[in-house]
Amino acid sequence: MILPDFQDIIKAHNLIEKFIHRTPVMTSSAINRITGSELYFKCENLQKTGAFKFRGACNAIFSLSDLQASKGVGTHSSGNHAAALALAASMRGIKAHIVMPSTSTEIKKIAVSGYGGIITYCEPTLEARERTLNQIVLQKEIEVIHPYNNVRVIAGQGTAAKELIELFPNLDVIMCPVGGGGLLSGTALAAKSLSSSCRVIAAEPAGADDAYRSFKAGHIIPSHQPKTIADGLLTSLGEINFAIISRDVDEIITVSEESIIQAMRLIWERMKIIIEPSSAVPLAAILENEPLFRNLRVGVILSGGNVDLENLPFASAI
Amino acid sequence: MILPDFQDIIKAHNLIEKFIHRTPVMTSSAINRITGSELYFKCENLQKTGAFKFRGACNAIFSLSDLQASKGVGTHSSGNHAAALALAASMRGIKAHIVMPSTSTEIKKIAVSGYGGIITYCEPTLEARERTLNQIVLQKEIEVIHPYNNVRVIAGQGTAAKELIELFPNLDVIMCPVGGGGLLSGTALAAKSLSSSCRVIAAEPAGADDAYRSFKAGHIIPSHQPKTIADGLLTSLGEINFAIISRDVDEIITVSEESIIQAMRLIWERMKIIIEPSSAVPLAAILENEPLFRNLRVGVILSGGNVDLENLPFASAI
Numbered sequence: 040m041i042l043p044d045f046q047d048i049i050k051a052h053n054l055i056e057k058f059i060h061r062t063p064v065m066t067s068s069a070i071n072r073i074t075g076s077e078l079y080f081k082c083e084n085l086q087k088t089g090a091f092k093f094r095g096a097c098n099a100i101f102s103l104s105d106l107q108a109s110k111g112v113g114t115h116s117s118g119n120h121a122a123a124l125a126l127a128a129s130m131r132g133i134k135a136h137i138v139m140p141s142t143s144t145e146i147k148k149i150a151v152s153g154y155g156g157i158i159t160y161c162e163p164t165l166e167a168r169e170r171t172l173n174q175i176v177l178q179k180e181i182e183v184i185h186p187y188n189n190v191r192v193i194a195g196q197g198t199a200a201k202e203l204i205e206l207f208p209n210l211d212v213i214m215c216p217v218g219g220g221g222l223l224s225g226t227a228l229a230a231k232s233l234s235s236s237c238r239v240i241a242a243e244p245a246g247a248d249d250a251y252r253s254f255k256a257g258h259i260i261p262s263h264q265p266k267t268i269a270d271g272l273l274t275s276l277g278e279i280n281f282a283i284i285s286r287d288v289d290e291i292i293t294v295s296e297e298s299i300i301q302a303m304r305l306i307w308e309r310m311k312i313i314i315e316p317s318s319a320v321p322l323a324a325i326l327e328n329e330p331l332f333r334n335l336r337v338g339v340i341l342s343g344g345n346v347d348l349e350n351l352p353f354a355s356a357i
Numbered sequence: 358m359i360l361p362d363f364q365d366i367i368k369a370h371n372l373i374e375k376f377i378h379r380t381p382v383m384t385s386s387a388i389n390r391i392t393g394s395e396l397y398f399k400c401e402n403l404q405k406t407g408a409f410k411f412r413g414a415c416n417a418i419f420s421l422s423d424l425q426a427s428k429g430v431g432t433h434s435s436g437n438h439a440a441a442l443a444l445a446a447s448m449r450g451i452k453a454h455i456v457m458p459s460t461s462t463e464i465k466k467i468a469v470s471g472y473g474g475i476i477t478y479c480e481p482t483l484e485a486r487e488r489t490l491n492q493i494v495l496q497k498e499i500e501v502i503h504p505y506n507n508v509r510v511i512a513g514q515g516t517a518a519k520e521l522i523e524l525f526p527n528l529d530v531i532m533c534p535v536g537g538g539g540l541l542s543g544t545a546l547a548a549k550s551l552s553s554s555c556r557v558i559a560a561e562p563a564g565a566d567d568a569y570r571s572f573k574a575g576h577i578i579p580s581h582q583p584k585t586i587a588d589g590l591l592t593s594l595g596e597i598n599f600a601i602i603s604r605d606v607d608e609i610i611t612v613s614e615e616s617i618i619q620a621m622r623l624i625w626e627r628m629k630i631i632i633e634p635s636s637a638v639p640l641a642a643i644l645e646n647e648p649l650f651r652n653l654r655v656g657v658i659l660s661g662g663n664v665d666l667e668n669l670p671f672a673s674a675i
Contacts, residue, residue: 084629085629307666349671351669353667
């Protein structure tokens with residue numbers, strides 16, 4: 040198994056720089072007062088397509104040879120990776136075939152087709168998604184871009200942490216959420232190369248704690264019936280991701296659903312920016328473990344901002 | 358009646374620069390595609406206390422002599438001006454007496470007291486608010502800082518447009534919402550001094566169109582039973598504000614409630630930032646009058662981001 044290294048992140052950054060937003064880093068004195076720490080939020084919710092996923096998708100697509108690219112790319116996903124792949128493909132002028140469960144919400148269908156993705160609907164099972172994608176691959180010889188278990192995707196995701204640490208080189212800790220591990224493995228690679236002292240701490244919903252359990256066990260334990268509002272964090276770790284995570288990540292902390300909603304609300308109310316529940320998981324971990332982070336400079340990657348405005352958790356949080 | 362001029366805005370900027378955020382200007386290619394224009398959003402929702410009001414409050418408070426300031430300041434307000442005055446006063450180390458209707462929402466009470474304001478509750482009528490404030494003024498000899506009909510407040514609010522135009526000197530139009538006229542009069546003063554060609558267009562809810570009717574009539578017509586979701590725009594124009602507006606503003610456009618909600622949703626979904634309904638009124642005017650703005654460079658001041666997350670209009674907008 041070939042693992043990406045920091046050189047791949049540098050190469051990725053040079054390649055995708057002109058396509059991505061260099062997202063801002065925001066601070067909130069109100070939230071710092073609450074946590075007793077100094078938080079630096081890297082706003083990937085303000086990235087194109089509303090999520091960090093655009094970085095990895097861009098790197099994967101612009102790394103293809105012209106011949107490979109000419110046949111198009113594909114993935115099965117109903118979330119942020121699908122939208123990111125669709126936009127990156129349309130920027131390169133190639134086709135992106137997206138296999139989506141027919142049960143996907145209207146807003147997700149509109150996002151993917153709005154970015155120019157060619158949608159094929161299937162039954163809402165993993166088996167049907169894989170089978171449908173395989174048929175398209177055989178027929179059209181497209182390149183499949185996995186959402187996280189892919190060297191170039193990981194290198195692309197690592198550029199967010201690279202930008203953050205280059206701007207704030209004295210971070211004591213860098214944090215991000217963990218689902219499949221694409222963002223976390225890229226973040227860990229960047230942090231361990233750019234800083235000798237910055238710890239990498241991931242945060243995960245207790246209701247979807249397969250990464251935490253895998254990290255402790257030393258081997259991948261697949262996600263089983265996960266249940267969390269953080270809908271970007273339901274998947275199991277990829278093998279490449281796990282290899283990097285088990286080597287470079289210092290800790291994974293699990294958090295309650297209540298803390299996720301509380302953290303999400305805090306960021307909405309105090310910072311006036313929209314983040315999706317997955318993005319709130321690191322701040323939830325800080326809120327639940329204040330003494331661990333007290334007086335530390337903590338970089339937090341806000342992974343995305345794609346939420347269904349008609350179905351928000353705040354009313355019930357009171 | 359003494360009107361402020363652009364020199365007052367320059368002085369204000371020099372005075373308050375170190376206290377305020379120089380808020381970012383954001384763009385959205387998705388929204389530009391929808392409107393057919395080039396929009397530059399000045400994000401005062403990301404200003405301290407979540408609204409432009411902090412600029413004017415800061416200028417008013419830091420312009421006081423030490424003797425005046427030592428007795429404290431006061432206002433009657435339940436909205437963004439109250440929070441802004443409370444924070445600016447606490448930054449100068451003086452007291453801010455805020456008269457609020459007892460019926461104010463919990464979230465507004467918490468905001469004002471959280472910034473150190475001393476709240477006096479009264480009956481929810483204008484008469485009770487004025488009487489209660491007058492009692493405090495007589496007793497404590499405090500300086501009353503009017504939310505908009507005040508030369509220094511107007512000069513402070515004008516610094517937002519000054520920052521925007523200094524960054525983007527080629528705007529064809531600059532827009533903001535109009536309620537009492539503090540932001541609009543400051544914006545018009547700045548725009549007419551910094552650019553010979555930039556038109557100033559205000560936007561107002563049709564359900565609270567007293568500024569539009571005053572502008573057309575040539576004299577102030579008070580607001581009568583206004584009804585709009587844009588709760589920052591319910592008040593009548595001040596005299597100083599009207600004098601500047603009738604001289605320097607090119608047009609006032611009224612918009613429907615549906616357009617306000619649509620514009621608000623567009624900014625939340627596409628830009629991933631939280632704005633209050635009042636902030637969405639200029640974009641609503643652009644959406645309702647696309648041909649007027651086509652291919653123009655339009656600066657839009659997003660006035661604030663203080664919303665009640667438990668009472669959002671999106672579900673009913675479908």
